[in-house]
Amino acid sequence: MILNKADYTLYLHQDRLALGMDKGNFLRALIAPNYIWKFQKTLRKLEYYQNCKTGLFNKFMFYFIKYKFRKISLKLGFSIPPNVFGPGLSIVHYGTIVINSNTKVGKNCRIHACTNIGASGGQPEAPQIGDNVYIAPGAKIYGNIKIANNIAIGANAVVNKSFEEEGILIAGNPAKKIKAIDIKRIIKHV
Structure with a gap:
């Protein structure tokens, strides 16, 4: 479970390794985006905001990220709730x-x-x-x-x-x- 910024960074790094992705370049991501990686980044960001962030602005950010998460979940056919998978998830x-x-x-x-x-x-x-x-x-x-x-x-x-x-x-x-x-x-x- 993501409990702080260091955990969030670790989870993203481990997920990137699990998917076999390099840092890539901006142009390739723009032309041919990897939607599974986009889903996983959004999932981890949602977990971070749900578990770690408080305050009015962060509440708005949480609901915005939740909206983006639902949208990409429907697009890919995933029904994966936050805080289920540990680091290194590879879909x-x-x-x-x-x-x-x-x-x-x-x-x-x-x-x-x-x-x-x-x-x-x-x-x-x-x-x-x-x-x-x-x-x-x-x-x-x-x-x-x-x-x-x-x-x-x-x-x-x-x-x-x-x-x-x-x-x-x-x-x-x-x-x-x-x-x-x-x-x-x-x-x-x-």
Whole structure:
């Protein structure tokens, strides 16, 4: 969670590394903007203003940033609330991504399109996901569960129970352990 200006800067830096972006140049950003990076910058700025800023002017800025955030969220198909993801978030493609606001995801998460992470059966508890987790396209993760660090979740997996063992690949419907893996081969910047 972003609690000060230093955290805000760290989160932006880690997100940039996770997306494999260089500082780039102004002309390239103007001609061919990276909308996912724009979304992530707006998300982090919204978190910063929501968690750290007070006062009348900052309140106006918060609502302006919130408006921009909603606009780009609709454009890209993302329903990602603030203060869910740790630093190093990498959203790979445009497309539907729906995340419950009670979900907590650690640092260095790589997430693909058509992913849903949420509560189950009207319960308020949502998944708690560790660090260095890869979530493949179409994964559904729901319920009051915990996912350990260094886990890869396969395409179209339905995860409805906890996985406490680190360094594994889980897949299937319902999800089960497939094999041990090295997450550094999947998430390169870790």
